[in-house]
Amino acid sequence: MATLEEHGAKRTTLYAVHKAAGAKMAEFGAWEMPIEYAGITQEHLAVRNSAALFDVSHMGEISVCGPRALALLQGLTSNDVARLKIFQAQYTALTYPQGSAVDDCVVHRLDEDKYFICVNAANTQKDYDWIVEHNAVGAEVRDVSSEYSQLALQGPRAMAILANVTDFNLASLRYYWCGYAQCCGVQGLLARTGYTGEDGFEFYFPPQGSARVWNALLEAGRKEKLQPAGLGARNTLRLEAGYPLYGHELDEDTTLLEANLGWICKLDKGEFVGRSALEKQRQLGVRKKLVGFEMLDPGIARDGYPVWVEGKKVGRVTSGSPAPFLKKNIGLAFVSPAAAETGREMTIEIRARQVRARQVPLPFYKRPK
Amino acid sequence: MYPEEFQYTKDHEWLRVDEGIGTLGITEHAQKELGDVVYVELPKVGDPVTASETLGTVESVKAVSEVYSPVTGEVLAVNDKLQNHPELLNSDPHGSAWLVQIRLSDPKEIEKLMSAEEYEAYVREDKAH
The missing domain is CATH 3.30.1360.120 (Probable tRNA modification gtpase trme; domain 1)
Structure with a gap:
């Protein structure tokens, strides 16, 4: 970039x-x-x-190299970097101590001790600073976005x-x-x-x-x-495709488990930032749950619109739009765990109007094999 | 591009007035800025509308946009075709995709609107920024 x-x-x-x-x-x-x-x-x-x-x-790129590169990334990300073979890539997240994401990103292993991370444009500086700040092991970290x-x-x-x-x-x-x-x-x-x-x-x-x-x-x-x-x-x-977007489904206050990203949380890989918070939440349960929904009545739910179930406000929409291929109006929302259930009917408050929607399984679309 | 017989608002709407009845639509520039229109929300026949207040909404894939009434009056007709064919707003915004017809209660209100020539200059100005 x-x-x-x-x-x-x-x-x-x-x-x-x-x-x-x-x-x-x-x-x-x-x-x-x-x-x-x-x-x-x-x-x-x-x-x-x-x-x-x-x-x-516009996407950012950060390179992490040297004999301590693996140790640094293992300690800062939730997925298991040690599983990566050379030229393999992995979807993962840089994590905060509370189990939320600094950013979600893709780590590519380019050589024995060479990793290349693709990060969200708006988070590049924050990610780089975060990695450098926690680089006690002395890996070589560079923001190579401009290259x-x-x-x-x-x-x-x-x-x-x-x-x-x-x-x-x-x-x-x-x-x-x-x-x-x-x-x-x-x-x-x-x-x-x-x-x-x-x-x-x-x-x-x-x-x-x-x-x-x-x-x-x-x-x-x-x-x-x-x-x-x-x-x-x-x-x-x-x-x-049901993929999260940082700033919508992911932020500092949302844990990876709450955002349905439990599959990139390898809690048994060893210590990493946020691991104990995620472990605890896995035992005690999440505070909110990300669900997919489709609109039953005409109307498009947008980011921030309140979600209601049986007269009670249970959460808010994080992303919503027409789905051009599925030809439905769909969206993602965080709701209270008790309100999260596939098939459940909800209403979305669209400019002071209650519009019916139903929770559906994610992803909305899966490509044919 | 912009019909001479229409008058225009700063919110990129057009109004054609004929014997005290105004037909309202959005302009070519507005449809281009919106992108693919997927949903239109309009008032009902008989609803009162007030100058500068929201009359309905036009939604594209990426955003919601409010339609403001340029005049005060009563809704005489609503373009029902748009419910099932909102994409008409992209293909024919100055014609078959009119939104509503309004019986004007104060014909003087239209004196504040722009002519086609003024509106074209306004759009050019808008684009330059």
């Missing part, structure tokens, strides 16, 4: 390309990013049915499109694995990861090459109708 800070907001090196292509730009965190190209619905459906290309260069552009190519046709511009054996790259690859003549790190609930790849490479890679990928995907897409569709896609 190379930065140009002329107007206060940061811009990726693809800013001019997006602008020229007619993308609608808006501020997202501190970044001026493309929100939509052809429209959120069309971009969303392109990912489900074929493929779309996203500039996600990388990141593009996400997502959708069932992603592999076929990418095969046009790389010699890398894509079929051998499994989900949540990565490798060094040359794509469109540019050397970088290619990971089979994403935030859309669909198959796809994320490519990290030096920002100087961003326009070249972006344009070459669009050209390579012409036959497949590869759609350039913005952060608007990225959000509806991740919601349909």
Whole structure:
């Protein structure tokens, strides 16, 4: 994410390309990013049915290296980093002592003692400071965000499109694995990861090459109708897939267990920040529970709207939107544990009106195998 | 782009007044800013509306946007097609996707609205910022 800070907001090196292509730009965190190209619905459906290309260069990257790298990451994250083989990636969280997330992130192991962490744009500085502050073991920690552009190519046709511009054996790259690859003549790190609930790849490479890679990928995907897409569709896609978004489902006051992220809490891996709080909560129970719901009546629940069950306020919506593929209005909400039950009817208060909704299992959407 | 026979508000709505009856809609600029419209909430026939107060809402995938009534009066007709086809607001905002018709109680209120030319300048100004 190379930065140009002329107007206060940061811009990726693809800013001019997006602008020229007619993308609608808006501020997202501190970044001026493309929100939509052809429209959120069309971009969303392109990912489900074929493929779309996203500039996600605003994401931060932190490298942790040296003989103590593993020890540092084991102590600061909830998932078990020791399980990572070289070129394997892992979804995890940097944790606070109370069991909540400093950030959620993806750790890639690039070598024996070399880890590369992809973090949320708005949290990059906070994450870096947190890691450095707790680096008693003396690992080598660097914020390398400005050294990388990141593009996400997502959708069932992603592999076929990418095969046009790389010699890398894509079929051998499994989900949540990565490798060094040359794509469109540019050397970088290619990971089979994403935030859309669909198959796809994320490519990290030096920002100087961003326009070249972006344009070459669009050209390579012409036959497949590869759609350039913005952060608007990225959000509806991740919601349909039931993925949390920091600042909505995750924050300082929400433990990983409450956010349904118990699966990344490896409490028996040894000591880490927040482990005892999570252990205690696992025994005593959570204070709130993240649930998925769909609207039964017309109306769209939005972030912050109150949730009611049988005349009692039981929580609030954290994310809500139309789900373009499922063609329903869906959302995520934190409710009291007693109110959390698949199938339960609730009402969402939408501008002083009570609108019916029902709790449904997560994820809302699962891609066909 | 912006019909001469309409008048426009700073909230990116248009009003066409014909013999004391105003037809209200959102502008091309508004639909572009909103993106894909997925839901429209409108008043009922017979409801009173007041100038500068909320008359309904238009929701796109990413946000809710309020529609303000530029005039005071009574709702005479509501465009029911929008319930099932909110996307008309994206494809034909100046035509078939009109929102409501209002019987104006104070025709002088429309004197404050912008002409097509003034509105186009206003949009250009808006874009520059």
